[in-house]
Amino acid sequence: MLPLSQFQDFIKKNELFTSGNKILLAVSGGKDSVLMMHLFKALGVNIGVAHCNFGLRLDEAQRDENFVRLLADAHDLPFYVTHFETKKYAAENKISTQMVARILRYAWFEEIRLANGYDYIALAQHQNDAIETVLINLIRGTGISGLHGILPKRDRLIRPLLFLNREQINDIIEEDNIAFVEDSSNLSTNYTRNKLRLQVIPHLQEINPNLEKTFAENIARFTALENFLDLQVVQLRTEILIRKSDGWYLSLTEIVKLNPQKFLLYELLKPFHFTAPVVEEILNSLGAVSGTHFFSLSHQAIINRTDLVIVEKNASMLLNQFIHPSAAKTNFGDYTISLRYSTEIKFEIDAAKAFVSADKLIFPLVLRKWQNGDKFIPLGMRFPKKVSDFFIDEKVPLHLKHNTPILVNGNGEIIWIAGMRQDNRYKLSTATKKVAIFELENN
Template identity: 55%
Template sequence: MLPLHSFTEFIRQQELFEAGERILLAVSGGKDSVLMTRFFRAAGFQFGIAHCNFGLRGTESVRDEEFVRALASELEVPFYVTHFKTKSFASSKRISTQMAARELRYAWFDQIRQEENYAKIALAQHQDDAIETVLLNLVRGTGIAGLHGIQAKRDFLIRPLLYLNREMVDSLIRSNEIAFVEDSSNSSTVYARNKIRLEVIPRLKEINPGLEYTFMQNIERFAETEILVQQAISSAAAGLIREENGVLKLSIAAVGSLHPARLLLGGALKTYNFSETVVSDLLNSLSGQSGKSFYSDTHRITIDRDDLLLLPLDQNVIQPVSVHPDDSLISLPGQKIGIRQSEDIRFERNQQIAYIDAAKLIYPLVIRQWEEGDRFMPLGMRQFKKISDFFIDQKVPLPLKSQIPVLLNGNGEVIWIAGMRQDNRYKVTSSTKKVVIFEQKIK
């Protein structure tokens, strides 16, 4: 008989799922996942079984799939299976086979969860898996999150066997004569996790026979500590990152006063995917020259006088757009340009609006970002000025220059720098019969 009380009590205490919810079980066919499946059936929970065939172990992979299929058939529960080209995926992503398998299975599990209306995905990891994860994270380098390893509940993932250790699992398998299949790769020390499981943990148990209990206590403490750290990081980020005109900014003085700086700034920038190395380089460059940039996969931070500017990499790169006489709205990254015509020659002083003499326009017009060598005659002046010099005079931050639309006439002359200044040659005069009004609208 399976000890159901401890199983259901752990689920209740950890609030893993509600009674009546359908749970998707990730079942490989090994002893851990099969034991979890038997627990779910004995407890009367509603569940389905999902199995991944990674195609890495030849006939053994086929055997595992057939075993799990037969198990689902015996229990009369829904069965889902998929086949992955794991090595090809790993090669294309330039990641390890193990990492590729992890990415593939979690993405597929979540797809099934959503499509088939399951509340949670149950994984059969136990205390020894948690210990292995912590040790592996320590060896590879980790923040405090890596010290609590895997948790009983995180988002849609639950681990209902996390109250058991490996010895307990083996004992339950033997005493209940539960059939399972053995993955031969588990005995190989080629993989780092297996090396820790087979060589490191046994040595540690010689020092502390109650290693599982000690680690689970430490993991719980680390998880609580992480909560405090995240609260401190959230508080620091709230006062550190501000938005001005759609741009996120961090005061260099405020960043310099952070302590501990790398932890707090790194935490505040984690959402934007900046690595610890980049954060360290940034902190060492706060007194450097304006214009220097630091990159993550999705964002960049640029030093600009007294601030750090935080911008998405793909934001507001303006590609050339043609403007025709019947156009009324041009969409650009982060903004729109409205266009209308009027015979009412009145105008207002608003840098977001340009009032242009319609008779001077040569279609098609072009909207693009500024280019080196561009020049115009600022409204109210009779001399030309390079747009690059104009930007400097206006103290436009370097990363924002490419986000400012420049409207050109069909003859190549600059008509308007959107949101800043129009060209004096195209202004409305007493002889103007019709005006074309261009208005910048920030999304």
């Protein structure tokens, strides 16, 4: 008999979906997914069936596709199918067949969900799958999140069979005489998951006959612990990771006080995609000179005197921009430089503006970031000064040094360190006939 009451209780307890939702079922044709389809059908839920043919088992794969198609037709359900060149994709991208199959199927399920108005995608993973996932994560290395294995619900994916184990599913299939197809690859030990299923877990069950129940209880504890820690990290991040206009600031003093230090710093920096080895490198470099850089895929962290400053990596990868006489606005990273002209010879004391004798400009001008060796004559001074020394005097953080727009004349002379100081050679004088007015704006 179908375990409808347990099925309903599990859905309700985990808030998997509501009665008005439309659910897309991932059905391979095996026992698990076929049972899932029968349970949804018995509840009267609005469902559709999706099947992936990975082309890995030739005639058997086609048999599975035909079976699922007939099953959907017999129950008058919408049926969606796709074919993948899995081995070709794996070879081209140099990743495992299993990983490719996972990537392709989840991407396709989401396409079908969006295109046909489904609210969730249901996967037929059960308690034994959850055990295997935890063991795989432990073998490969994992944090706390890897210890909860498979969650009943994550984003648009739901797993409504996690209240059952493999033996229970087999009994239900046999008792109700439910037709299914067997995937011969499940008996192959070429795959890590199958090795655990066929060669490792049976020995663990000899030690603990209630292995599924024990793991389910452990997974529940790990999930609760992860939720608790997430709340603590969110609170800590709010308290000590300060958002400013030019990036995120984390006091080095606060980093030193963290306990456990490596774990908490890793969690604090997780939204910026820093890996555990990079976090360890940061901790080993807290006494390093100002300007030491660390990188993730999306961000860079910079030790700047008393803080670790995190900025988007792309912010420091700025291309030179050319300014022509008619250019009204020019974008440079997070800034825009506007240009206008006036015959009224006057200026304002405003760091965001530069008032330049237009007759001294040699176009095209160049807008670029600071380079080693740059020099200029700060307004009001007579002798050149290194831009790097000027930045130090002005206490400009290193990440801002690299992102500050430098306006350069056609002859190579610096006209303006935008937003900070104009060059004395380009100030207005009694000989000025026309004023070029540059203005810096934040995007």
